[in-house]
Amino acid sequence: MADHSASPTQQQDRSEHPLPEPDAAREWLRTMMLIRRFEERAGEMYAKAKIGGFLHLAIGEEATIVGGCRALRDDDYLISTYRSHGHALVRGTPPGAVMAELFGREGGCCRGRGGSMHMFDLQRRFMGGYGIVGGNLPLGAGIALACEYRETDRATLCVFGDGAVNQGTFGETANLAALWQLPIVFMVTNNQFGMGTALERHSAVTDLMRRGEGFGIPGVRCDGMDVAETYETVSEALRAAREERRPTLVEAITYRFRGHSMADPEEYRTKEQVEEWRRRDPIEVFGSRLVEAGVLEEDERSRLDREATEEVDRAVEFADASPFPAPESLYDDVYVLGDQVSGWYAIDERSPGVHKGEDERGMAAEDVHDLDRYRQAAARADSADEAEPRPADRAQEDEG
Amino acid sequence: MAVMRYREALNQALREEMHRDEAVFLMGEDIGVFQGAFKVTAGLLEEFGERRVRDTPISENTIVGAGVGAAMVGLRPVVELMTINFSLLAMDQVINHAAHIRYMFGGQVKVPLVVRMPQGAGHQLGPTHSHCLEAMYLQVPGLLVAVPSTPGDAKGLLKAAIRDDNPVIFIEHEYLYGQRGEVTDGDDGVMRFGEAAVRRQGSDVTIVGISRMAITAERAAQAMADEHGLEAEVIDPRTLRPLDLDTILASVRRTNRCVVVEEGWPHGGVGANLAALVQEQAFDHLDAPVARVTGADLPMPYSKPLEDIAYPHEAQVVDAVRATFGDA
Numbered sequence: 001m002a003d004h005s006a007s008p009t010q011q012q013d014r015s016e017h018p019l020p021e022p023d024a025a026r027e028w029l030r031t032m033m034l035i036r037r038f039e040e041r042a043g044e045m046y047a048k049a050k051i052g053g054f055l056h057l058a059i060g061e062e063a064t065i066v067g068g069c070r071a072l073r074d075d076d077y078l079i080s081t082y083r084s085h086g087h088a089l090v091r092g093t094p095p096g097a098v099m100a101e102l103f104g105r106e107g108g109c110c111r112g113r114g115g116s117m118h119m120f121d122l123q124r125r126f127m128g129g130y131g132i133v134g135g136n137l138p139l140g141a142g143i144a145l146a147c148e149y150r151e152t153d154r155a156t157l158c159v160f161g162d163g164a165v166n167q168g169t170f171g172e173t174a175n176l177a178a179l180w181q182l183p184i185v186f187m188v189t190n191n192q193f194g195m196g197t198a199l200e201r202h203s204a205v206t207d208l209m210r211r212g213e214g215f216g217i218p219g220v221r222c223d224g225m226d227v228a229e230t231y232e233t234v235s236e237a238l239r240a241a242r243e244e245r246r247p248t249l250v251e252a253i254t255y256r257f258r259g260h261s262m263a264d265p266e267e268y269r270t271k272e273q274v275e276e277w278r279r280r281d282p283i284e285v286f287g288s289r290l291v292e293a294g295v296l297e298e299d300e301r302s303r304l305d306r307e308a309t310e311e312v313d314r315a316v317e318f319a320d321a322s323p324f325p326a327p328e329s330l331y332d333d334v335y336v337l338g339d340q341v342s343g344w345y346a347i348d349e350r351s352p353g354v355h356k357g358e359d360e361r362g363m364a365a366e367d368v369h370d371l372d373r374y375r376q377a378a379a380r381a382d383s384a385d386e387a388e389p390r391p392a393d394r395a396q397e398d399e400g
Numbered sequence: 401m402a403v404m405r406y407r408e409a410l411n412q413a414l415r416e417e418m419h420r421d422e423a424v425f426l427m428g429e430d431i432g433v434f435q436g437a438f439k440v441t442a443g444l445l446e447e448f449g450e451r452r453v454r455d456t457p458i459s460e461n462t463i464v465g466a467g468v469g470a471a472m473v474g475l476r477p478v479v480e481l482m483t484i485n486f487s488l489l490a491m492d493q494v495i496n497h498a499a500h501i502r503y504m505f506g507g508q509v510k511v512p513l514v515v516r517m518p519q520g521a522g523h524q525l526g527p528t529h530s531h532c533l534e535a536m537y538l539q540v541p542g543l544l545v546a547v548p549s550t551p552g553d554a555k556g557l558l559k560a561a562i563r564d565d566n567p568v569i570f571i572e573h574e575y576l577y578g579q580r581g582e583v584t585d586g587d588d589g590v591m592r593f594g595e596a597a598v599r600r601q602g603s604d605v606t607i608v609g610i611s612r613m614a615i616t617a618e619r620a621a622q623a624m625a626d627e628h629g630l631e632a633e634v635i636d637p638r639t640l641r642p643l644d645l646d647t648i649l650a651s652v653r654r655t656n657r658c659v660v661v662e663e664g665w666p667h668g669g670v671g672a673n674l675a676a677l678v679q680e681q682a683f684d685h686l687d688a689p690v691a692r693v694t695g696a697d698l699p700m701p702y703s704k705p706l707e708d709i710a711y712p713h714e715a716q717v718v719d720a721v722r723a724t725f726g727d728a
Contacts, residue, residue, distance in 0.1 A: 077473070111506035120505035127472060128505060132496050138462040139497065142469020142477075149425065149451065149475060172462035179457065333507030334541050336565035345594075345642040346541050347677070 017228040022295045026304065028070060028227055029290060032062040032283045033308040035086040038095055039258075041312045042085065042102055042116075046262045050319075051102045052381070055116050056083040060257035063282035064159075064189045065090050067222075067230025068252065071238050072157055077125045077147070079140045080159040082117035083189075084129030087159070091124040095311055096318030104381060106329075107322030113333070133194075134167030136160060137186070141173045144184035148245070155183045155241040157234065163194025165211050166202060174249070178216035181245035185237040186212065188251050189224065195260045196268040212249035224252030225282045257281075324378045327369040401584060407577040409551035410440045410516075413558035414478065416586065418448055421476060424562055425452040427463055428480030428516075437482045438518060438577050460489040464515055468498045468567070471513040476562055484519040484533050484571060498567040499542030510565045514558070518572040520612055520663060521711045527699035530707070532664035534611060537569040538640045538673065544568040544593055545640040549614040551581035553638055556591030564593065573612040594642035598651070602631035605657040605721050608648055609636055610670050613661040613693075613712060620661075620717035632721060640670065648674070649681050656687040657724045663711050666694040688724040693717050 019025050039057040046055045058065060065086040069078060080087045088098050093109050101108030102116055110120050117131040127143060130136040140158030147154040164170055165188060177184050188211075194202045205211060209219030222233035230252055237248035255277040259266045266274075290296040335345050347356065355368075365371060404412070418424045430437055432445040432455040445453040456463045460481055467477035481487045487494065498511050521530040537545045544566050548554040554572065561568040583589065599609075599618050602625075609617030614636035621632035633651050637644055652658045658678050660671035671692035678690050696710040 079469075109506070110504060110508070113506045114504040118504045120508055122505075122508040127469075128501070130497070132492060135465070135492060135497055138465020138493060139469035139472070141462065142466035142471070143473050144469075145466055146470040146473045146475045149470070169462055169465065172457070172459035173465075175457055176459065176462055176466065180454075333503050335544075336502070336510055345544075 017226065017232050019228060019290070019293060019295065020231070024070075025290055025295050026300075028066050028231075029283070029287055029296070029301070030304045030308060031066050031090055032227065032286065033305050034095065034311060035062045035065060035089055036283055037305070037308045037312045038085060038089060038098070038315065041316060042099070043258070043262060045099075045102065045316065049383075050381070051116065052104065053115050053117070054082070055102070055262045056260065057258045057262070058083050058086045058256065060277065060281070061189060061191060061224065061254045062086065063227035063230055063286070064187075064224040064252045064254050067224075067227040068157060068159065068187055068234045068250075071231050071234040073154070075125065076154050076238070077127050077140075077143045077156040078159070079127040079136045079143065079156065080129050081133070081136060081161055081164070082129055082131045083161070084119045085116070087129065088119040088121055088126055091121060091126040093119070093121045093124060093126065094318075095315035099312075099315040100319040100322045103319040103322070104324065105319055105322035106325045107318065111329075111332075112325045134160065134164040134169040137164070137167075137169045137173040140184055140186075141177050141182055144177065144182035144241075145180065147183055148180070153183075153242050155185065155238050157185050157187060157238065159187045159189060161194065162188055162190040162192065162199055162208060163197075163202065164188070165208055166194070170211070171215060174212045174215035174217050174247075177247040182247060183241040183245055184247050185234060185241050186217065186247065186249045187234065188249065189254055190251050191254050191256045193256075193260065193268065196264065198268060209249060209251040217247050217249050219249040219251060221251045221253065224254030225280045225285065227282060227286050255280075324381070327365045327371065327374050330369070401582050403580055404551055404583050405577065406551045406554050406572070406579050406581070407438060407440050409555035409581075409583045410558055410572065411442060411444070412583070413555040413562070414441065414444060415447065417559055417562045418444070418452060421562075423474060423476045424478065425454065425475065426478050426480065427454045427456050427467060429456055429458055429463075429482050431455060431480050436480065438574065440516075440572075440577070441480065460486050461493050464490040464513075465493040465497060467513045467515070468493055468501065468511055471511045471567070472501065472509050476512050476514075478514045478516060478562060481515060481517040483529055483574075484517045485528055485531055487515070487517055487533070490515075494537070494543070494567075494569070495540050499540045503542060511567045512565045513567045514561045514570050515568070516558070516570045516572060518574045518577070520573045520575050521695070521700055521707060522575050524702055524704055524707055525700075526702040530700035532611060532662065532695060534571050534640060535662075535664050535669045535673070537571070538670060539668075542567065543641060545571065546593065546638065547571045547611040547640060548638060549573070549576060549609070549611055549636055551579065552583050552589065553591065553597070553636075555583050556589045557593070557638065559587075559590045560593055563590070571611060575612050576615075579615075591638075593639045594644050595639075596635050596637045596644035596647040598633065598647065599636050600632065600634040602633040603655055604631045605659060605724060606633045606635060606648065606651040606655045607717065607721065608658065608660045608674060609634060610640070610660070610662040610664075613663055616712060616714055617661045617717055620714040620721070623714055624718055624721060628718075628722070630721065645677055645681070649678065652678055652682050653685045656685055657721075658686070659691040659693065659717065659720050659724060661693045661712060661717050661720075663695045666692060666697050669694055688726075691720045691724050693720045
């Protein structure tokens with residue numbers, strides 16, 4: 001393992017990075033708590049089969065999320081990866097909408113179409129989590145290009161994991177951003193594993209902050225377990241992007257306390273290493289610092305955490321109460337159906353009498369859908385049955 | 401109305417749309433200083449400047465992805481890829497991103513992106529520069545796919561593509577760039593996607609020609625009328641998504657025979673798809689199986705005589721039509 005991550009305890013020195021105003025400091029702590037409690041609950045809901053597919057939790061990485069994103073203005077853009085529940089929450093997406101998305105409900109932030117890996121909130125300029133590693137980098141450059149084209153001073157924060165630096169899009173996008181002087185900050189959340197492959201086993205150069213240098217992108221590193229340091233580092237990078245049109249690669253060193261996804265036996269790392277990093281829990285460290293600095297009383301710290309838990313309780317209630325998307329909505333939003341065009345966009349071959357997919361909204365659901373199957377699937381997804389394996393679990397068993 | 405070449409018609413469409421809408425801009429490899437590998441963008445850098453006509457590095461996936469990102473926040477990028485073969489490097493951004501973003505984010509965002517690129521054999525460019533891949537894009541829900549075969553359609557459909565709020569794969573053809581045809585002036589020439597053109601009327605057989613093969617089909621139909629007294633109806637769908645299946649079906653119900661002509665590969669091709677749709681919708685009207693004329697099922701060879709027999713010409717179309725009548 002590279003020097004900078006070999007021994008997390010070496011970095012346990014008291015943060016010298018300034019605290020924000022007390023209200024902001026408490027808000028940072030509270031948001032990190034909200035993300036933590038949300039992720040824990042999502043894990044529980046996954047175990048109860050309320051959530052399907054893959055579930056990638058950001059427990060341990062909260063300081064990178066809050067520190068990085070609080071450096072953004074409301075009119076800036078954020079784009080991230082498949083580990084992005086926290087990015088939606090930090091931008092202000094209601095926790096109920098995020099949980100409902102995980103539950104596959106109509107009230108989800110993407111109406112149940114995207115799921116855990118594909119969060120999105122246009123109104124809050126969270127331009128999405130993406131399931132393809134490195135897929136979001138070119139999109140981030142395009143968003144930054146649009147900000148430049150419109151002659152605004154908005155910047156884009158493009159977040160990705162250490163695994164993404166080995167994708168072609170990393171080099172291509174870094175080159176394009178530097179060449180065109182785009183107002184973008186690349187933030188690599190280096191949690192030291194690309195899925196189950198350790199950093200030094202997936203990258204010849206493990207000093208990731210240097211990976212942009214050959215493309216004309218200077219790098220800077222921060223302790224991603226320290227929310228104040230992360231905030232300070234990303235703030236300066238955003239300033240350079242905004243004011244000087246100079247992209248930066250920020251490497252935030254962090255660690256995910258849980259597996260890559262819920263379907264991860266974690267055979268690639270030791271319990272001792274995990275425990276060592278857990279001692280640097282970003283929420284514990286920052287909370288204690290606020291108490292010691294007199295910004296926060298101990299009982300207020302407990303209260304903030306309790307409120308976060310209660311907010312997550314309400315999120316689960318909201319998600320549970322939200323209906324599954326109607327079968328008639330299956331073909332919604334495949335296309336923007338305008339006046340310009342007509343004809344056969346999508347074709348439904350699943351039912352007798354081949355017809356245009358977009359015509360389904362005008363048809364009786366029982367004529368085009370297997371409603372028995374729909375109702376059975378809804379009933380299964382709605383029941384909390386811990387014994388039932390999810391499709392993603394089975395997929396991994398089959399591969400093994 | 402004016403007569404001009406296919407490439408000039410495309411150039412005019414780009415110029416007019418850029419004048420009409422400040423959000424329209426161009427990105428691509430060698431489209432500016434070099435004026436485009438096929439000169440479609442000639443003069444546009446000089447007219448609109450580097451902000452709106454952007455030469456890019458050779459990074460297809462990222463160029464398309466940057467277009468997707470810019471489109472998501474309100475611009476209308478027109479990305480040129482040098483040939484459709486190079487678009488394979490951008491498949492991730494085209495399919496996983498451009499085509500799926502609106503759906504997977506629950507309709508919150510539009511992706512009004514156009515990706516233009518030429519395809520086609522005939523210039524001895526071998527296996528990496530000569531193929532016709534419209535069938536790959538046809539398969540993807542979320543994309544619109546245009547395959548214009550005349551200068552008028554090239555202009556009218558490109559203007560429509562730029563104004564459309566969906567991601568459009570706009571497939572040109574290298575052979576067609578130099579062909580002349582009538583082009584409508586200004587906004588009168590904006591076409592609608594999903595409207596096939598009946599190039600030639602006839603009652604004996606329906607021939608559907610895709611991209612350049614619409615031209616080949618029309619010539620074959622004329623030869624058949626002259627030599628065999630067969631009157632073929634020739635249909636150019638012009639767009640594959642949305643597809644004007646209704647016009648094709650109406651014709652087949654009258655002629656009772658259908659031949660699909662394409663330059664791409666046979667397996668999973670446009671013809672395979674159309675044959676399935678026609679038999680599903682008009683089985684009782686068919687007097688013969690739907691026939692296909694396609695490019696050869698192989699990587700395109702370089703050598704001229706080999707290349708020449710590896711993609712369809714009029715003679716193969718005539719043979720296929722006659723076979724539907726039981727003539728060998």
